[in-house]
Amino acid sequence: MGGSKIDVIGQIIGGETSRIFIREKSGSRIELGDLLVAEEDDGNYSILQVKDLVYHSQIPQIMRELASGLQLEGHGSHMEFLDEELRNYIIAEAKTILQIRDNEPQLPKTLPNFFGQVRRIEDDDLKFLMEEKIKNPLYLGNVRSGSKELKTSIHIDAREAIPHHILIPATTGRGKSNLVKVMLWELMNIENIGMLVLDPHDEYYGRNELGLKDHPNQEKLRYYSTDTSNIHGMVESLRINIKSIKPEHFDGIVKFTDAQRDALKLYHNTYRKEWIPHIIREEKIEEVESKTLSVIRRKFDNILGIYAENGQIKSRGSVFKTNDGESTIKNIIKSLEDGEIVIIDTSKLTGKAELLVGSIIIWAIFNKYQKYKAKGVLEEKPIIGIVIEEAPRVLGKEVIERQGHNIYSIIAREGRKFNIGLVAITQLVSLIPRTILANMNTKIILGNEMSQERAEIIASASQDLSDDNRTIASLDRGEAIVTSVFTKFAVPIKIPLFDEHVKDKINKIREKPPLLSLEDL
Amino acid sequence: MLGVVEKIIKALEEDVNRGLGRPYLQSGNYKIYDFNEENFKPLKDVEPRLMAFVDGGNNTVLNAPTFSLQINRVYFNLFRGKERQRPSSGMPEKIEFLSYLNVSKDGQVGKVKIFPLSEEHSRYLPREEDLRVTLPGPPDFYQRSRMFSVARRFAEWSFSTHIIEEELDDGDILVKDGSLQASFEGENKYLDRVMKTAHKMGINLVGLSKTSTLSTDTGNSLIASIKKFAEHKKYDRWCYYPIAKEIVNGERPGSMIMAVKLHKLTEYIFRMDFLKTGHDEVEVVSAIGENTVDPTFPGYPYGLIDADLNARVRMDEVKLYRTRILSALSEDVLEKLKSHIRALDAHERLNMIANMIKD
Incomplete structure (x- = not known):
């Protein structure tokens, strides 16, 4: 840093606190989102981020139009702009995102030096990030300057960030699955974090490709699937006995009228674990009308695939069972409490069934953790994270208004108190109420070309991203901005490709010499 | 009104259809040459040469009937063909100074004091004792205002002498905005010095005039007449010389007046004053032509456009000095x-x- 000759790529020529104008040195190719450093004499420096790039010229517009016309119409071979690099140039509009004073990062309160020269950021400039002591570091990627990846890695404290909820907004093809895969891989290295992953595309375990099953700590992984054929590793059959289902599990997931909901409770209170068979067999309770009972039965048939045949309760589907899967929920809860990663392959399930499976599990863990808190032992327990895709299905304004709150929205509002958090993935942030978005204290923003969605993301970010509209739109696959109450600034990152990241990790382990066994000794 | 317009049109037609006539110069120091088609020479593609372009600017800070305070700036740049070059000698690219013109009590003589803004610039400036001018005619403001630029003009010559000595070499070119004719008393001394230095060092000294009042003896514009004459020639870019040659007795050759069209796509023809050092006039003009390809003003050297922009004293600078001076007065x-x-x-x-x- 200070003292040595710097590789200047621009010079500050004016602006204001939120828009600093930097004239680009010709050929420097400053990029949108680039991180630049403006040094001061005392070794302190400011980190600026490029928010916009604008053409400027000393040549009047009319002259440029004429020159262009001459060239386009074939008269330009005898003409060229002289001193082109002096007269035609690019102004980068940047914002100071951080000031480093005595090696301590601070929010910017002063402007960098007028006419100060700027250079590209280097890993050394981010030493303060590397020196940060994070107890449970969850690696997200490396710091990115424009499209250039630095060596400095970005971590957030998983035990802090997950209960405060993580939102991953992105449109298709911007790398959200890859990000979640990388995050889960990294979470498998951290103790005392239980993760429930509802996996509607069956993409995290790595059934036929590299996945979490290849992790060195694979014993921490539990994989539940309805399809256990042709699979290596420790797959467990996703079978849930209908005795595990309670009326509240349907809250906000399946639409019931008040009368129907009352009926559900009544049947549950009356028949406890056998309540569903009684409904399916349409065994009447006095207070419940036949019509109501009939509708509920039909709904259960549709969603659970449970029906009665000659008085016998049968299951049509592969998940909800009448005489099997009694310990599934219990086992899943135990795994989560043991700090394991539980993947539920819901790829063969309908959307409603998937949410219902999640609801059953989450209600169970939520109730347990409420009790732990009441007993004062909550802090001894692992924190719980729930990965849910297409989050507006359960967190959407309309859904909540129409069907009332569900366990996912309850977790979004209250989960933090019980160390349970969501990792919510969505393409449509605008469908989620502001109150819930505001509760999601870490957002890993991937590229998004929809302006309305960008506006919502920006409005609910933990840092001021008001100038990042274009930057978010231009984020390429694997590029992201991490905005969090746990980071000093909105950090642009490059997420590694899962396959490369994993291969690298697996190779490192393989390279280690094998430990000598007792017999060898 | 219609009658008036017709009369004007008739008068204009008569004027533009006048015969070419012979070149005419007010100054008796020049030998005039009749128009001759053989004097047109096409420009060539040549090896780029090192060229210095010089221009100056001044603006009034304070002005009263008995005095005038000017801020002056003289600037030069270097180009080799189309490529800008850095000065090699370490001399400043621009010099700035304040000049204070004070009119004698009888209103006939103006004396100028100069105040360089940086002491390092003193050596490039003219001597104060040379900046004594007899004011022309009755002391009216508009006649006198021409005098405001005397210090700047002298400084342009003295700075040019240094540029030739310190930055240029045999065969290089110094192009100055304007003619190579003196306008002020005492100016010839500086002009002569720069010409002698250029001659001694083998430097081509060129003055390029954006406007020219030269005429023919039929009252036509000389430049317009040459343009008309040039229509017979199908050259894309050319120079025409000699129009006139300076008559001198002494250590240097006389300068020559020529007309030039420096770019294929320009309509502009300029007067060029040329103090040559060899017999390569066409090559020298062609080399200057290489610098005229900028689309902002095809046919005019970009080096002079840049020199003009950098030498210009803007009103905000004037206001700054005016405020500083006035606020310091009792x-x-x-x-x-x-x-x-x-x-x-x-x-x-x-x-x-x-x-x-x-x-």
Whole structure:
């Protein structure tokens, strides 16, 4: 840093606190989102981020139009702009995102030096990030300057960030699955974090490709699937006995009228674990009308695939069972409490069934953790994270208004108190109420070309991203901005490709010499 | 009205259809040459040469009937063909100074004191004792205002002499905005010095005039006449010489006046004053032509456009100096000064009102 000759790529020529104008040195190719450093004499420096790039010229517009016309119409071979690099140039509009004073990062309160020269950021400039002591570091990627990846890695404290909820907004093809895969891989290295992953595309375990099953700590992984054929590793059959289902599990997931909901409770209170068979067999309770009972039965048939045949309760589907899967929920809860990663392959399930499976599990863990808190032992327990895709299905304004709150929205509002958090993935942030978005204290923003969605993301970010509209739109696959109450600034990152990241990790382990066994000794 | 317009059109037609006539120069120091088609020479593609372009600018800080304070700037740049070069000698690219023109009590003589803004610039400036001018005719403002630029003009010559000595070499070119003719008493001394230096060092000294009042003896514009004459020739770019040659007795050759069309796509023909050092006039003009390809003003050297922009003294700079000087004056001096200034600033006030209306 200070003292040595710097590789200047621009010079500050004016602006204001939120828009600093930097004239680009010709050929420097400053990029949108680039991180630049403006040094001061005392070794302190400011980190600026490029928010916009604008053409400027000393040549009047009319002259440029004429020159262009001459060239386009074939008269330009005898003409060229002289001193082109002096007269035609690019102004980068940047914002100071951080000031480093005595090696301590601070929010910017002063402007960098007028006419100060700027250079590209280097890993050394981010030493303060590397020196940060994070107890449970969850690696997200490396710091990115424009499209250039630095060596400095970005971590957030998983035990802090997950209960405060993580939102991953992105449109298709911007790398959200890859990000979640990388995050889960990294979470498998951290103790005392239980993760429930509802996996509607069956993409995290790595059934036929590299996945979490290849992790060195694979014993921490539990994989539940309805399809256990042709699979290596420790797959467990996703079978849930209908005795595990309670009326509240349907809250906000399946639409019931008040009368129907009352009926559900009544049947549950009356028949406890056998309540569903009684409904399916349409065994009447006095207070419940036949019509109501009939509708509920039909709904259960549709969603659970449970029906009665000659008085016998049968299951049509592969998940909800009448005489099997009694310990599934219990086992899943135990795994989560043991700090394991539980993947539920819901790829063969309908959307409603998937949410219902999640609801059953989450209600169970939520109730347990409420009790732990009441007993004062909550802090001894692992924190719980729930990965849910297409989050507006359960967190959407309309859904909540129409069907009332569900366990996912309850977790979004209250989960933090019980160390349970969501990792919510969505393409449509605008469908989620502001109150819930505001509760999601870490957002890993991937590229998004929809302006309305960008506006919502920006409005609910933990840092001021008001100038990042274009930057978010231009984020390429694997590029992201991490905005969090746990980071000093909105950090642009490059997420590694899962396959490369994993291969690298697996190779490192393989390279280690094998430990000598007792017999060898 | 219709009759008036027709009369004007008739008069214009007569004027533009006049015969070419012979070149005519007011100054008797030149030998005039008749028009001759053989004097047109096409420009060539040549190896780029090192060229220095020089221009100056001045603007009024304070002005009263008895004095005038000017801020002056003289600037040069270097190009080899189309490529800008850095000065190699370490001399400054621009010199700046304040000049104070003071009129004698009888109103006939103006003396100029100069105040360089940096002491390092002193060596490039003219000597104060040379900046003594006899004011032309009755002491009216507009005649006198021409005198404001005397210090700047002298400084342009003295700075040019240094540029030739310190930055240029045999065969290089110095192009100055304007002609190589003196306008002020005592100016010839500086002009002669730069010409002698150029000749001695083998430097081609060129003055390029954006406007020319040269005419023919039939009253036509000389440049327009040559343009018309050039229509017979199908050259894309050319130079025409000699139009006139300076008659000198002494250590240097006389300069030559020529007309040049420096770019294929230009309509502009310029007067060029040329103090040559060899017999390669066409090559030298062609080399200058290489610098005229910028689309902002095809046919005019970009080096001079750049020199003009950098030498220009803008009004905001003037205001800055005016404020600094006026704020440092004592109250009674300031009061007296105001009455002097008001004697002349009504014109400025009128301009200000006109600008406000325009806005």
